[in-house]
Every structure is written in structure tokens, then in C-alpha cells.
Amino acid sequence: MAPSWGRQYNGKPRSSATISTERWTAEDARDLLEPFYVSLVPHWDGQPVCYAPVVKTSKAGADLVQLDCEDILTLADDRFTHFVQDYGQAPFTITNRSPTGALLRVIRHAVSGYADPRRNLPLSGGGTETSGSVSRSIPQHELQTIGSIIRELQDSEGAPSVELQPILEADGSIGLRPTFGPQPIASVVAEYIVPAGREVVSWSWQIDAVKQITGVVVAGEGSGQDMLTGRLAHVSPSYRGPYRHTTIPMKLVSNQAQLNQHARAYRDAHDKPTTQFSLTVRIGQITPTVRLGSVIRVYPIGEKLLEQRWYQCVVIGVSGDGTKNVHLELQEAR
Template sequence: MPFTWHVHDTSTGERLMDVEPVSGSWESKLNGVASGSAVFQLGGTVDVVPYRALFNVSDWSRTIVTCWNGRPVADGVIKKTDWDMDTDQITVSYDSYRTMLSRRTTFGSDGYTGHQANNYFMFTDQSGRSLANNLVWVAQQGPRAGYDLRISYGTRSESGPFDRDYRDYNGVVVEEAMQELTDSEGGPDVELRPVLSGRDVLSWELRAGNPRLSHGRVDFHLGDQHALTGIKRSRDAGRLASQVYVLGPGQERKKLWAEASRSASMGLDVIESMTDQDRQKALQQRANSLLATYRTGVEQWSMSLIASASPGLSSVYLGTVLRVFFPSGRLVSGWREFRVIGMSGSVSTDSVALTVEVV
């Protein structure tokens, strides 16, 4: 079975209609909001009535899901629709369900209470995975109806190295807090994986690593098969650093700060602000993470996977480790390992662009 597309009710998860876009793109990734679009041709033999019911809306009530062999590989809450009368085409643009977290705060069910003493959502000695689960929980604690999310998550009380204070007067957005947590030293990978039940009802599973997420291992021998194509490597030392400073809240001499450093033949400084956290441990974790990231510069690889190949997309998920053998005589040779952190594709091809990181 090739790629298929389906539209669901965002609030209930109910499958409303199978659709066939004529063009468009899809994307999924760890640790962020993915996006995409789809174009549908109306007129001719296409019955416009169902499409009118699906897309003649101006809210976030429709979600489109991209599947490979029945498995959801990407999803998107439709935020924008454009109709062209001359071509009789409708274009929908969408962001993955994680976009919901970008419109939720940590204020909780009592709303904003920054003017009161009890105005915070506070954690001490929590694991990154537990803290991610708590952030998704608080995202559903709104001051009125309509804040429920179709997300399942794990324990909210696992011990670990993280302290966080989310105070109302700092106006903390859940998605921004999740990004900061992921970017900290030892921060967890976070995926909102779309899941279809036996009745094709859509929901999402929060997968948080401790700290990295994984999903199996697949071998590719470039001398024997051609499932992987377009392999490229880039090395960028533009953000190389030997000294990192993270400046926290406070004024002048009372400002909180943290630093991390390493020995190097050339001194290179990086300064970052983190004004919404007044925990020294959080500032230090961020400084340590930045130093680890920019210790040797950034090595980036890109490659594409033929979805229908063997092994192909049926074997590859976000978090899967690819063991790739490069034949001798190349700039890189022997076995190398990469972890998949993003995937994207288009309607017109079964070639899937993989975003990977070196293991």
C-alpha cells in the first residue's frame, strides 16, 4: 500500500474522510513543530460537497494524517485554506499537533495569578521525561472548557536532576518550556507520535526519552543496495565555543549567571540569555549543554530513503539508528551510525528526506 491521506476531527479524533491530494508536502520530527501542505483538485468527477464540509471552516477542527502502509508518519492541524476559483484547487496548510503546546501556558486551571504569592508551577529533582509529561499535563489545565488534548503520557513523578520554576508573571508558554528543557544538558527527546486505534480514531502518544529516544536499528550497506540516496555531509564551526555564559533574571549586580568552559588553543565566547528561570541549576545545565554542542562545531548529514525499498520506511521511525557502511575509496569509509530525528516527503514521490544526527 502506498502513501494515503485522511482527514480527522481534531477534537474527537474521528476519521471523517479519505482524501487524495494532487501535490503537497509532509514532515515529522523530534523536538519541535513540523509543517506541511496539501493541494486538492475539485471539479470534474470530484464531488465538491464533502470537501466543502471538510475545509469550509475557520478554526483548528480538522487534522490531516499522512500514512504509509496504514501507519501514521505525519500529522497536521489545518490552520489555513486557500481556494483558487480559476484552477478550482484548494490548498490547506498545517502544523503538527504539537502546535497546540505553542498556544498553551503554564498558568493552570486558575488562569493568570502573577499578582498573587502562589503563582508558579514548580518542580524539584525531576527527570526530564517526567517534566515533559508534567508540561503536557499543565497544558490541559485551562480556566474553562476546551483545554483537553488527545495526548497520552507516562509518569509525572520520576526523580532526576531537573529543577524548574514556571512563574505566571514570566508568561511561560508550554512549547517554549519544552524546547528549553530539551536543549538543556541531559534534556529529553520529545515526540508526539500520531496513533490510530482499531476504529481509526486519532490520538497522540507523548514519547519522552531519558534522554534520547530510540526505535530499533537498521543496517544499510551502500555497496549492495540503493535504498539510501543523496548522502551529503557538512561541517560547520561557525558556533565553535570554548567559554559559554548564560545570563539569568535580575538587574545589574544581582543578575544570576552560569558559565562552562574548556581548554582550547583559541578562546571563543558564547553568551545566551535565559531570563525566565531563577534556578541556578537550570542555568548551569543550559551552559553545560551549549558547551557540549559547540565543543567541536556541528557535523550535519542529509540523505534520502526510498520508502518502498527493503529496508524502507516500514522499518524506519523517529529515533531509529541507521548503521551505514561506506565502501572504501571514499572520503568516509567503513561503518557509521546515524539517528533519525526528522522525516519529510512530497505527495508525488516515495523518496523520504531524512534528518539525522551522528551517533
């Protein structure tokens, strides 16, 4: 049966499918449907839309099995930087790497950084750990997971999203290749005027100011009066609301310029509300090049709370349910 699937920018791909096991032997069913051992890779438009999502749960009834899957990097949230029996040894370090190079260092450690090869995943290539300004030293007593380090690099260092793409090796085995991106592209790949137009099945919008701030303090290394901080405040002349401040902990950072850079980047990303659109579009009316990071323009007609203009948006989510429709989540580009 056609699977449902979804992908989110800097998030975990997910998929779900119901399959018939009527003609399977009991041995095949147990072998092929074992959680955390098999993967489901749904396709749309001839291309895989979720790379290597691992089966997390199996639910059965009347020779039908429902498989619920997440991206294989969900394992990163289940792994410390060290093997539990090795607790107390050297910290996990990243030294002078670019954001992508630092992310690659973490990914390699997440899937193949353990001594027992039976518990590692078959990583294949993926590029080199290029030099840059990102450095980290993470003591084991902090019990950080690989997943938390990945998110911190993406949120504070601008590291790209990452997926593990299954490939067929020369010896017939399956390998996993890290693919980075996608980064937002410059050209517009589709335009929609809503609510008019037969290509749009349904649509909605929202203005989200939950994370809007007027000032931020990034708390770095140290404590009390000796704590390093990066601080930035800015109130737009058009803003009529109260002050809203937030603190971002980055206790392992000891570089003042780096803290100031993080404060500025966070302020720039949250200094005004975000406008988001949700569109359900017929597959026949959507260009095959629409992917995460694609740019789509939307012109809303007749909405009193929205400016009547073109909104240039980035695709931050895409999903399907096995029908002839695709659901797009769009956010106005800054």
C-alpha cells in the same frame, strides 16, 4: 492525492496535501476544512508519520484545496501559561519532576489547562509525572508561552521529544495520547556507501561549525556581581581557531550545581563541528524500522574534505513527497 510530510527531531511534524472537493457540498467543505479544527494524518509504510497535524491554511482553486498542516502542539506557541483574563494570578509551577514528568505537566497544561472545556483538547492518559530534580516557577508577567517552556525543558533538561497520538476512545470519540521519544537506539538499522549504490537517489553532506564554542557562561538567578553563573571553558589541542564564547540565560535557576551541569552539557554538545548527511533513498531499499532516532552508518567515497571512514549517524529528520523516495537527514552521533 498523496501528501508530502516531514518530521524533525525535537521539532514540529508538518504535512501538506491537495484534495478534490468536486463532489462535496458547500456545508461539508466548510465543516471539514476549517483551520485549527480538523487534522490530517498521513501514513507511510502502514504507520502514521505525523500525529494529528492541524490544518493551518486552506487554499482553493478549481475544486482543488491545498491543506498546509503542522503538529497540533503548534498551539503551544499560541498559548500563555495562563488565560489572558486571569493575568496577575499565581505563577505556573513545576515541582520536583523528572524531565519527562515536567514535560508531561506542561503538555497537560497546554491542551487542557483552561477552565472552558470547549477550548481544551481531549487528552488521554500518557503516564505519570514521575519525581526528579526539575523545578520551575514562571511568573505570569514574563508572558512565556507553553511552547517556549517545552523547548527550554528539551534544551536544558534533556526532556524527550513529544507528540500527541490520536486514539479512538471506547465511546467512539477521539482522544490525544502523549507519546515521548524517540530516543536514539544503539543498533545500526541501515548502512549506505555513497555515492555508490543504486538504493541512494541523491546525497550531500555539510560540516557545521556555526555553534561551535570554546567557553560558555550560563546566567542564572540574580544580577550584577550577585548573579549566579555556571562557567566552563575548554579548548581542544586540535582546535586552531579563535576563542568563541556564548551566554545561555537561565534566570529562574538558583542552584549552582544545576547551572554547572547545564554549562557542561552545552559545552559537550558544541565543542566541535557537526557532520551531517542528507540522503534520498528509495522506499524499497530502506528498512521499515528507520524512524527518528534510528542509527544509520554512512561511508563517503572520494570526498576530499571528509575522512574516509564509517560515520555512525542518528536520523534527525525524515520526509516524503508522495513518491517512492524518502529523504533522510542524518547527524553524526557524538
